[in-house]
Amino acid sequence: MAKSRLLQALAAEKGVDIKKVLQKRKAKENSRKARRAGLPDTRHLKKPQAQQKKSRKSEADAEEVDSDDEDEEWEEEESDEDDEMGGLIDDEAEDGDSDEDEEESDEEGKIDLAKFEHDESSSDSEVEMEAKIERPKKGKQANDLPKPKADKAAIRKAAQAESDSEEEEDEEEDSDIDLEDLEDLSDAEREDLVPHTRTTINNHTALLAALSRISIPTDKSVPFATHQSVVSSKPTADSIDDVQDDLKRELAFYAQALEAAKLGRALLIKEGVPFTRPNDYFAEMVKNDGQMEKVKARLVEEATNKRAAAEARKQRDLKKFGKQVQVAKEQERAKAKRETLEKIKTLKRKRSESGAAAGEREDIDFDVAVDNEIKGADKKSAGSRPGGGGRDGPGAAKRHKKDAKYGFGGKKRHAKSNDAASAGDLGGFSVKRMKAGAKGKTTPRLGKSKRKAAAGRR
Amino acid sequence: MAAVYKSLSKATGQKDDAPKDGVRKNKQRVLILSSRGVTFRHRHLLNDLASMMPHCKKDAKFDSKSKLYQLCELADLYNCNNVFFFEARKGKDLYVWLSKVPNGPTVKMHLQNLHTMEELHFTGNCLKGSRPILSFDATFETQPHLRVIKELFLHTFGVPQGARKSKPFIDHVMAFTVADGKIWVRNYQISEVEKTGDKAGEDGGAEKDKPSGGKKSKPGLKDTDINLVEIGPRFVLTPIIIQEGSFGGPIIYENRQFVSPNQVRSELRRSKAGRHNARAEKQLERVVKKGDLGLRTGGVRKPADALDVKQVFA
Numbered sequence: 001m002a003k004s005r006l007l008q009a010l011a012a013e014k015g016v017d018i019k020k021v022l023q024k025r026k027a028k029e030n031s032r033k034a035r036r037a038g039l040p041d042t043r044h045l046k047k048p049q050a051q052q053k054k055s056r057k058s059e060a061d062a063e064e065v066d067s068d069d070e071d072e073e074w075e076e077e078e079s080d081e082d083d084e085m086g087g088l089i090d091d092e093a094e095d096g097d098s099d100e101d102e103e104e105s106d107e108e109g110k111i112d113l114a115k116f117e118h119d120e121s122s123s124d125s126e127v128e129m130e131a132k133i134e135r136p137k138k139g140k141q142a143n144d145l146p147k148p149k150a151d152k153a154a155i156r157k158a159a160q161a162e163s164d165s166e167e168e169e170d171e172e173e174d175s176d177i178d179l180e181d182l183e184d185l186s187d188a189e190r191e192d193l194v195p196h197t198r199t200t201i202n203n204h205t206a207l208l209a210a211l212s213r214i215s216i217p218t219d220k221s222v223p224f225a226t227h228q229s230v231v232s233s234k235p236t237a238d239s240i241d242d243v244q245d246d247l248k249r250e251l252a253f254y255a256q257a258l259e260a261a262k263l264g265r266a267l268l269i270k271e272g273v274p275f276t277r278p279n280d281y282f283a284e285m286v287k288n289d290g291q292m293e294k295v296k297a298r299l300v301e302e303a304t305n306k307r308a309a310a311e312a313r314k315q316r317d318l319k320k321f322g323k324q325v326q327v328a329k330e331q332e333r334a335k336a337k338r339e340t341l342e343k344i345k346t347l348k349r350k351r352s353e354s355g356a357a358a359g360e361r362e363d364i365d366f367d368v369a370v371d372n373e374i375k376g377a378d379k380k381s382a383g384s385r386p387g388g389g390g391r392d393g394p395g396a397a398k399r400h401k402k403d404a405k406y407g408f409g410g411k412k413r414h415a416k417s418n419d420a421a422s423a424g425d426l427g428g429f430s431v432k433r434m435k436a437g438a439k440g441k442t443t444p445r446l447g448k449s450k451r452k453a454a455a456g457r458r
Numbered sequence: 459m460a461a462v463y464k465s466l467s468k469a470t471g472q473k474d475d476a477p478k479d480g481v482r483k484n485k486q487r488v489l490i491l492s493s494r495g496v497t498f499r500h501r502h503l504l505n506d507l508a509s510m511m512p513h514c515k516k517d518a519k520f521d522s523k524s525k526l527y528q529l530c531e532l533a534d535l536y537n538c539n540n541v542f543f544f545e546a547r548k549g550k551d552l553y554v555w556l557s558k559v560p561n562g563p564t565v566k567m568h569l570q571n572l573h574t575m576e577e578l579h580f581t582g583n584c585l586k587g588s589r590p591i592l593s594f595d596a597t598f599e600t601q602p603h604l605r606v607i608k609e610l611f612l613h614t615f616g617v618p619q620g621a622r623k624s625k626p627f628i629d630h631v632m633a634f635t636v637a638d639g640k641i642w643v644r645n646y647q648i649s650e651v652e653k654t655g656d657k658a659g660e661d662g663g664a665e666k667d668k669p670s671g672g673k674k675s676k677p678g679l680k681d682t683d684i685n686l687v688e689i690g691p692r693f694v695l696t697p698i699i700i701q702e703g704s705f706g707g708p709i710i711y712e713n714r715q716f717v718s719p720n721q722v723r724s725e726l727r728r729s730k731a732g733r734h735n736a737r738a739e740k741q742l743e744r745v746v747k748k749g750d751l752g753l754r755t756g757g758v759r760k761p762a763d764a765l766d767v768k769q770v771f772a
Contacts, residue, residue, distance in 0.1 A: 127487045127539045204602045206702055206710040207602035210562060213561065214610075215609050216609075227616060229591075229612050231598065232595055235595060237595070253642060258685070274627055281627070
């Protein structure tokens with residue numbers, strides 16, 4: 001059957017008129033069948049009627065195209081065109097279907113060998129296509145072949161059945177015509193039109209007709225598992241104040257989906273449909289492992305970024321605090337200095353007030369007093385220092401040792417040049433070593449003339 | 459002989475299959491394809507959707523943009539009764555066509571705010587080809603055109619029962635919501651968690667634990683609770699027209715609120731060009747005004763006024 005479709009497509013591609021070919025083939029087959037019908041066979045007794053019906057039909061309606069006679073299931077009956085009705089007449093289409101059914105039941109009695117050949121190709125996954133309803137093409141088919149009378153009668157019947165809706169439709173069709181007129185206008189004329197005046201099209205009747213044609217039942221009469229669709233209890237848009245507010249909007253969608261999921265789960269479990277995936281059921285997922293890995297990596301990265309940011313913020317805060325501490329320390333030092341100076345000043349004043357009679361003895365006393373004062377101030381400041389370490393703290397011993405070894409503070413230049421003390425110091429000199437150096441050399445001193453000659457040569 | 463028996467039994471089985479239920483079995487197949495000129499994001503979205511629709515047949519890019527009725531024949535060829543068609547225009551605008559094949563109706567929609575599954579980095583995941591629960595907004599039931607659209611969504615995105623390649627468990631919800639005259643589409647994974655109050659252990663679902671999670675639960679459903687984790691993709695659809703036929707026929711609904719992206723862009727361009735135009739106009743005006751006042755060398759001389767200073771003290 002797929003083959004036949006393909007054939008059609010191929011024919012269309014080649015530009016062969018498939019209708020003609022089909023008609024020819026059909027005629028051939030009809031004649032063949034007629035020949036066979038002549039034989040005394042009981043199972044063909046019924047057949048001529050059906051055939052006659054068929055042949056009559058094919059004569060009456062020249063445009064009727066059966067897809068392929070060998071393939072019964074796909075025998076599509078094209079209902080005839082009608083200009084007034086548009087494509088809205090469902091009744092007619094159904095009539096066509098029922099006719100087809102009758103034919104099929106007629107032919108059911110006989111064993112169709114052709115069916116066996118093609119049965120393998122029709123799998124379960126095939127969909128049943130509905131019969132195609134032909135629509136009139138505007139203007140082109142208005143003066144087409146004269147319609148058979150039977151069809152006209154059918155149309156009239158259908159029209160009576162739908163007379164109520166027909167009136168509405170007429171009104172709407174009027175508006176359609178208006179629009180079509182607009183389409184026919186030339187471009188220059190169309191530009192003159194104000195675009196906002198175009199008529200809105202919302203043809204309720206046609207919409208509902210289309211809906212009824214395609215709808216699959218989703219009410220209580222059928223099991224939920226056949227359609228699995230849930231309509232929310234209240235419009236979701238009500239809970240969205242502002243569509244631009246992403247969080248609220250997504251929350252509303254989430255709530256709608258959650259409601260559906262809960263309801264659907266309850267219904268499915270009640271119907272005995274497996275719902276939860278067992279833990280040992282592994283199958284291909286929509287997102288493959290690579291992608292999930294990526295998602296996971298992204299999550300991890302986000303988490304680490306967050307942690308790093310928190311850390312950095314903490315450091316920043318600490319730094320800010322550390323600065324405060326430093327400032328406080330500096331202020332404290334400045335204060336201590338000021339206090340010391342003040343004390344010295346007051347002491348000096350006291351001394352001068354107590355009398356200038358004292359001599360050298362007084363001066364020494366003064367120095368001692370100042371030292372005391374300063375020491376007291378130092379002690380205070382040392383006590384207030386927060387951390388240990390440094391040159392005066394608890395870990396100072398090591399520092400002192402190192403300072404002694406490598407030196408600390410003071411001038412760096414002239415450190416290795418002699419001063420008076422070092423020049424006078426002969427601690428490193430030993431006569432013995434000096435003599436020993438001399439003893440090692442055995443060459444005696446040459447005479448003056450020879451020495452002179454050597455110097456001249458050099 | 460066995461083949462004959464098989465085909466016979468199959469034929470009879472098919473015959474009494476249909477009337478047994480009373481209703482026709484829901485069989486849908488969707489032809490899913492795009493036009494030429496789609497961007498990579500459009501293509502990725504198409505792939506995402508196709509991966510969730512085991513009942514679809516993906517076809518190569520369709521060449522024509524004007525002869526869309528050829529899609530019907532194509533669908534017929536592939537034995538599909540629905541067509542889901544992405545039409546890209548100007549390499550940026552995306553229009554989505556949803557159609558029932560032989561007889562229509564057809565809906566044309568404009569697709570915006572597109573985010574593919576890969577871009578979104580959501581933690582949700584679901585079985586490839588599991589049947590979704592379709593969640594529709596109540597607004598879909600209020601107006602005929604929305605009902606038609608809903609039906610088309612149901613046929614296209616709903617995986618029919620027993621479809622080939624579909625998985626037996628249900629683990630995701632597809633939500634369609636009407637807000638602001640547009641249809642918003644979301645896709646969530648259903649994750650079931652132990653109802654012990656300790657939800658922190660659920661991976662990724664922790665962020666989605668909204669207050670609505672805890673209340674409603676059936677006593678019969680073991681002690682599990684549902685929460686949803688979004689999977690993606692996300693997109694927004696604006697219906698434009700509904701045609702009665704399949705890629706043809708009279709227009710039976712038209713959205714007047716829809717403004718085409720071309721119009722939006724041209725409006726922007728015009729407003730930008732307007733600044734220059736206004737300035738140029740003003741310049742010209744000034745030239746003319748000066749000419750009128752006789753202040754330009756080439757301009758019209760005004761007739762001398764009798765009370766002019768030059769005339770009075772001549």
